[in-house]
Amino acid sequence: AEAVNPDVLKVSLVAPHQAIFTNKEVSQVNLPASSGEMGVLANHVPTVEELAPGVVEVIESSGTASKYFVSGGFASILPGSKLSISTVEAHPLDAFSSENIKSLLAEAQKNASSADETVAAEAAIEIEVLEALQAAVH
């Protein structure tokens, strides 16, 4: 059996098309929970958190931090210092184009005032994502 050290956090970050981390041993993970930013260390109380579009920051024991933008999903904090993050899209911050974000945001802001309730609601979701992206990429 695998040796278990409960004082090390093991994180998995998965999207349907790709597993970015599988049980990677790290010291801390910061999550964009919809209830607010939260930091997770080893031996955290088990819980499930809904994630808002935002940045997941993974801090390794060496102190090296890597940041991924996730489109939203869930984080499950399991017993035994395991953290499982499920999302639809997750990409490192340098994968994004600030020009694309800017033009999409302009378009979404135009649609947000649409008389069509569904169009306006979709635009509001897009604005939420794009503003979080803009804050993360800059």
Add this chain to the structure above:
Amino acid sequence: SSWQKAGISFNKYLAIAARTVQRSLKNDLKVAAEKRYISDAKVQKLEKGNVVSTTDLASNKSA
């Protein structure tokens, strides 16, 4: 939230957020990401071989 009031389900909310993230990628990565299929699902109820109702899972309003 406002999208729930407009009849958008959580499923659809995640799909819109994911689509927006894909479109924000650098152009070379965007092409690959946009090829990934985002599913739309519907539930149909049949009674004696006839469709009696269809619910689009993208919406919390039944049609």
